[in-house]
Amino acid sequence: MTKKSIIFSTLLVLMLSVAINTSAQRRKVLNLPTYDENPYHFGFILGINHMLFSINTVDNLPYIKWSTAQSPDVFGDSLFVYSVTSTPTPGFSVGILANLRLGKYTDLRFIPALSFGERLLNYNILRYRNGEPLFVEIEKSITSTIVEIPLEFRYKSKRMNNISAYVLGGAKYSLDLASQKKAAGNESNTTVKLYRNDFSVEVGVGFEFYTTYFKFGTEAKMGYGLRNLVLREDNLYSGSIDNLNSKIFLLSFTFE
Numbered sequence: 001m002t003k004k005s006i007i008f009s010t011l012l013v014l015m016l017s018v019a020i021n022t023s024a025q026r027r028k029v030l031n032l033p034t035y036d037e038n039p040y041h042f043g044f045i046l047g048i049n050h051m052l053f054s055i056n057t058v059d060n061l062p063y064i065k066w067s068t069a070q071s072p073d074v075f076g077d078s079l080f081v082y083s084v085t086s087t088p089t090p091g092f093s094v095g096i097l098a099n100l101r102l103g104k105y106t107d108l109r110f111i112p113a114l115s116f117g118e119r120l121l122n123y124n125i126l127r128y129r130n131g132e133p134l135f136v137e138i139e140k141s142i143t144s145t146i147v148e149i150p151l152e153f154r155y156k157s158k159r160m161n162n163i164s165a166y167v168l169g170g171a172k173y174s175l176d177l178a179s180q181k182k183a184a185g186n187e188s189n190t191t192v193k194l195y196r197n198d199f200s201v202e203v204g205v206g207f208e209f210y211t212t213y214f215k216f217g218t219e220a221k222m223g224y225g226l227r228n229l230v231l232r233e234d235n236l237y238s239g240s241i242d243n244l245n246s247k248i249f250l251l252s253f254t255f256e
Helices: 003-024
Strands: 040-057 078-101 106-110 113-129 132-156 163-176 197-210 215-225 241-255
Touching: 040 113, 040 215, 078 132, 078 241, 113 241, 132 197, 163 215, 197 241
Parallel strands: none
Antiparallel strands: 040 078, 040 241, 078 106, 078 113, 106 132, 113 132, 132 163, 163 197, 197 215, 215 241
């Protein structure tokens, strides 16, 4: 999770906690008083995501010499990679929600969704040309359209007037429809290709607000990919990476 994401989610939790404490001080008319007693219900979600990668580079990376043939978009006699980092960019997610009541405070949730986003891989490269060294920055963009199929277990707090809180954990299967595994490379622009399938674990917190006609929720969730996604090829960009795992931070809004 990035520093901005941590600060944002922390402020969100603090503000909503204050709202809950303030609301709990006075008795209100309960909206939808029997809503949570239904065995199941449905809804939809809208979310803002940040996709990024967790990267482990190969051993002794700065000492590995690469040829121009292994990086045709960088001109030089020899190349050395000093670091590889990932930069997230904002994306969005949409999905539907199915909730099964397991107990008074527990639910099982199925939330198939479609997420759109972009991740950037940044390579800090030392290039030698005619014996002259020069540091260059190369950025590779990886665009993703991901079908997500999560199954989550949720534990809720006791309802306080028209507000409740919860924590969740679960597992998720993902299929990247825009995966570059089958992308055709060309001589002037080497792509970083990924496997299409991934499995993740998810953890998160959220709050629910009972209105007159529906239940509105806000949730912060982090997903950690378990599979090494990089597809090995004979080029500088994939060859520099030992492990490449997905991370997704999602701030979502639910309507049930």
